[in-house]
Amino acid sequence: MKTTYIKLSLASALLLGIYSCKKGEATISDAEYKSYTEADSAAAIVSDSVSSAATMKIKDKQFIKTADINMEVKDVYDATISIEKSVQELGGFVTKSNLQSNVVSEDTYNTSDETAMLIKKYKTENTMQVRVPTERLGELLTLINDKKLFLNSRIINAEDVTSGIQYAKLEAKRIEKTGENISQLKANKDKVKMGDENMSEGNLQQLANMDIADNLKYSTVDIYINEPKLRIAEIAITNTKSIDNKYKSNFLYDVKNAFVEGFYLIQRILIGVVAIWPISLIIIIAIYVIRKKKLFRKTNQI
Template identity: 70%
Template structure:
């Protein structure tokens, strides 16, 4: 039961911040509504109305995803990043990379070669812009496309949740008053600490929700439809390998030295087993001597 209460309270605060901002910043919202209307008028017809939608007494969290082909990923990336900054937004991340499809090396002389690399460049970006500028950003991004693979625009209506959060706030405030009226003991201290921790979580949640109401998150994926080819000057490694693969004079000298060292190792090895050599010599001596005695007796 207590866990359910805490979860409901967290949900309350997540959305209550949006309502509080709405009440405390009525003039700001009126101004943003006016800007949104002007922005909507400037946006071309091929941009969804969800990006510029403004309904009285409604609150929306707006997000978008764009997947498209462009002529030059690097140029498009620089342009989009610059546009985002000009609109008062910021770039969360930009992951530009070149995926190598194939590469091969061709010798052009004894010492030089050319590396032919085929690759495709792409970039995954995530940016945030003021909600009132979302339509404008999508329009400017649309101008960079060669082909639009996909575009998703979400406008989540959170009005009912905000109003529910207001009722939850009143309930939490009443609970706080009831806790204050209790006689001081260990249980009261524990309940007060839990209530304070819940309030802190609510404040953090309020900041996050308010931020999502003011700024839209846009995920952008761009790539080039065709492969690019890079010609890179490199060293002819085959010629270098052949050049140093065999050296007659050095190899003869090295073989002579290696043979000398081999003789040394054999000699040292014989010295190491000298007891065995002595035993073998004694056995051989007695064997020969016995053989000679048999010949005399015979």
């Protein structure tokens, strides 16, 4: 599972903590930290089929957990419904489910003059992304594992963010002190500008802290499932070739059209001849002159 988004969110929280902001801006509080620790400690231990990274619980440590699963199942649709149902029962939610069938081949076979059979060979796959409470991640992975025919890969990440959270708390104290110092400055344009910038930076920090808290509370699981063999779909359709042959030729209609088209052809020829009358006149005159000359020569020879 790629943790780019999570790492960026954490980096944003740490970097934004460097700046000053008004007193009381949101950070990951001691109460929130304690609640996450208690939730992890209270989580039940799942079966040995799940990696320890998914159920790891260490005192005074906090982990952002993610997973990436690629496996083959007997029926993609049934597995999708089952996984989505399990996620909801565990208190999670589905953020993406892209179920599609990739057609490998498609052939049509005529079975009678009216009907035919369309045969499609295809493979079904689904790319999913779900989020589940972190303390229930191990349970979800166990349920998903039960659906597999063959596991291509499974990646589980547990990123230790404890030091980052503690650093954010230290920065919160510094920010509070800086905010007090700003409030004691003499009122002028610079103070207004600094206050506005601090408020904007504080809002960004609050958003980053919310992302960190959300990623601690919910684990993200990317799932790719497909079927190992091709499926075949038999679809009854109309025999289009028979329909085409039925209306391909109509003798009386075609004869009528041929007669009319022949009449129009004669008209076009006559119009063409009339259109080139100067050329026709020149040719006639040339023929007449040539014949006259030949006749005059024969007369002289006699």
